[in-house]
Amino acid sequence: xxxxxxxxxxELVQKDRKNMWHHLTQHKVFESxxxxxxxxxxxxxxxxxRGREFLDGLSGGVWCVNVGYGQESIxxxxxxxxxxxxxxxxxxxxxxxxxxxxxxxxLIPDASKVFISNSGSEANEKAFKMSRQYFRLKYPxxxxxxxxxxxxxxxxxxxxxxxxxxxxxxRMGFGPLVPGFVGIPAAYCYRCHFxxxxxGCNMECARALEDVIQKEGADSVAAFIxxxxxxxxxxxxxxxxxxxxxxxxxxxxxxxxxxxxxxxxFGRTGKWFGHQHFNVSPDMTTMAKGMASSYMPISATxxxxxxxxxxxxxxxxTFAYFRDISTYGGSAGASAAALANIKLIEEQNMLEKVVxxxxxxxxxxxxxxxxxxxxxxxxxxxxAGIELVEDKNTKTPVxxxxxxxxxxxxxxxxxxxxxxxRSIPGFNNTVTLAPMxxxxxxxxxxxxxxxxxxxxxxxx
Ligand code: PMP
Numbered sequence: 001x002x003x004x005x006x007x008x009x010x011e012l013v014q015k016d017r018k019n020m021w022h023h024l025t026q027h028k029v030f031e032s033x034x035x036x037x038x039x040x041x042x043x044x045x046x047x048x049x050r051g052r053e054f055l056d057g058l059s060g061g062v063w064c065v066n067v068g069y070g071q072e073s074i075x076x077x078x079x080x081x082x083x084x085x086x087x088x089x090x091x092x093x094x095x096x097x098x099x100x101x102x103x104x105x106x107l108i109p110d111a112s113k114v115f116i117s118n119s120g121s122e123a124n125e126k127a128f129k130m131s132r133q134y135f136r137l138k139y140p141x142x143x144x145x146x147x148x149x150x151x152x153x154x155x156x157x158x159x160x161x162x163x164x165x166x167x168x169x170x171r172m173g174f175g176p177l178v179p180g181f182v183g184i185p186a187a188y189c190y191r192c193h194f195x196x197x198x199x200g201c202n203m204e205c206a207r208a209l210e211d212v213i214q215k216e217g218a219d220s221v222a223a224f225i226x227x228x229x230x231x232x233x234x235x236x237x238x239x240x241x242x243x244x245x246x247x248x249x250x251x252x253x254x255x256x257x258x259x260x261x262x263x264x265x266f267g268r269t270g271k272w273f274g275h276q277h278f279n280v281s282p283d284m285t286t287m288a289k290g291m292a293s294s295y296m297p298i299s300a301t302x303x304x305x306x307x308x309x310x311x312x313x314x315x316x317x318t319f320a321y322f323r324d325i326s327t328y329g330g331s332a333g334a335s336a337a338a339l340a341n342i343k344l345i346e347e348q349n350m351l352e353k354v355v356x357x358x359x360x361x362x363x364x365x366x367x368x369x370x371x372x373x374x375x376x377x378x379x380x381x382x383x384a385g386i387e388l389v390e391d392k393n394t395k396t397p398v399x400x401x402x403x404x405x406x407x408x409x410x411x412x413x414x415x416x417x418x419x420x421x422r423s424i425p426g427f428n429n430t431v432t433l434a435p436m437x438x439x440x441x442x443x444x445x446x447x448x449x450x451x452x453x454x455x456x457x458x459x460x
Pocket of ligand 1: 062122156157262
């Protein structure tokens with residue numbers, strides 16, 4: 001019997017098979033392999049229904065349980081809040097949501113207005129809708145609505161956020177997607193779209209933004225959405241001047257800059273937000289996952305004041321407001337979880353730990369660099385990708401099958417690591433690591449050791 005549940009392990013497995021439709025799992029796998037059922041988490045470890053323990057190198061599978069499992073202060077904050085007042089619609093404020101908004105605007109000092117919702121996709125949808133309505137209010141005579149996004153970036157699962165996602169396999173089968181979303185190449189030096197090398201490249205990847213704005217017509221473009229460091233698309237860190245150029249272009253053409261911090265936010269890269277490594281000040285910052293370390297679902301779209309102010313005046317309608325709602329957004333319990341999570345990060349100096357342990361992680365990963373299959377190691381803080389290739393000269397990516405075997409081998413050693421999601425056919429060849437902020441050197445040694453052994457053992 002799994003702790004706290006009424007069903008035995010076999011019953012859970014059988015009922016899981018019968019009724020569950022797991023996320024991102026091939027349907028054939030449902031039929032042939034026993035489903036994984038996770039029943040407990042403590043620190044950096046999870047346990048499955050069969051009693052097997054794994055060191056979780058991916059913070060909850062999708063880089064989000066950033067402070068680790070079993071943080072009682074978060075659980076208690078939620079419990080206490082639910083007893084006092086679980087919910088009232090966010091047309092009214094509530095104390096945890098108000099304190100959370102206040103806190104977020106100290107973490108992003110250029111911003112002052114916070115719209116709270118439930119998931120990363122939703123936070124991005126809000127940003128798109130704000131951008132469109134903003135320009136319809138500001139320039140009623142124009143039709144400034146298009147959203148530019150980058151290849152390889154992921155922005156969510158809802159049809160709007162998916163239309164802004166530059167990952168082919170995520171989009172396949174769902175068309176037609178929303179019109180008015182236009183892609184530009186990724187900032188990806190290892191496989192430069194323009195065939196150039198940094199620094200002699202004129203930063204073509206950033207300048208591509210200007211080209212597309214000119215092509216589409218500046219009067220038709222509302223916003224550019226971007227991840228500060230591309231996560232699921234391969235852990236791609238832009239060069240330091242990338243965002244200087246992007247910011248300048250956005251200003252020149254009056255295009256809003258939306259920074260998707262769903263993965264990088266709340267310390268993953270060693271600063272509160274990934275974009276704070278660069279000289280850039282987004283109009284809107286979206287966040288989710290690490291916001292409450294996934295103890296509760298919560299997300300936010302954090303905006304500069306000028307965005308909000310535009311909604312004070314609708315030339316055609318005295319009843320002016322951002323026409324949007326999210327039933328659970330900013331619920332008191334979820335807001336309490338986020339506040340307690342941020343407090344924990346502060347009290348335990350976790351950002352410093354991310355920097356220190358991240359340094360150690362990259363030192364250890366550096367020992368893999370000479371292996372024939374390792375093409376490039378990249379990342380920041382506790383956020384790393386190891387791109388695997390069949391040949392270092394041709395950079396031919398390793399196959400899906402090889403990646404599957406490597407991850408299986410690592411798991412058989414009791415360690416869970418990830419891979420770029422199966423989203424760019426033929427290029428799902430980066431092993432990913434996003435350990436929890438409480439990770440120890442021994443645990444990092446175990447993670448890197450397991451990857452090394454797998455790369456030495458699995459044949460190409
Ligand atoms: N943006 C980024 C960068 C993400 O990685 C994700 C989720 N992986 C999302 C948005 C969407 O978040 P959610 O799954 O909470 O909707």
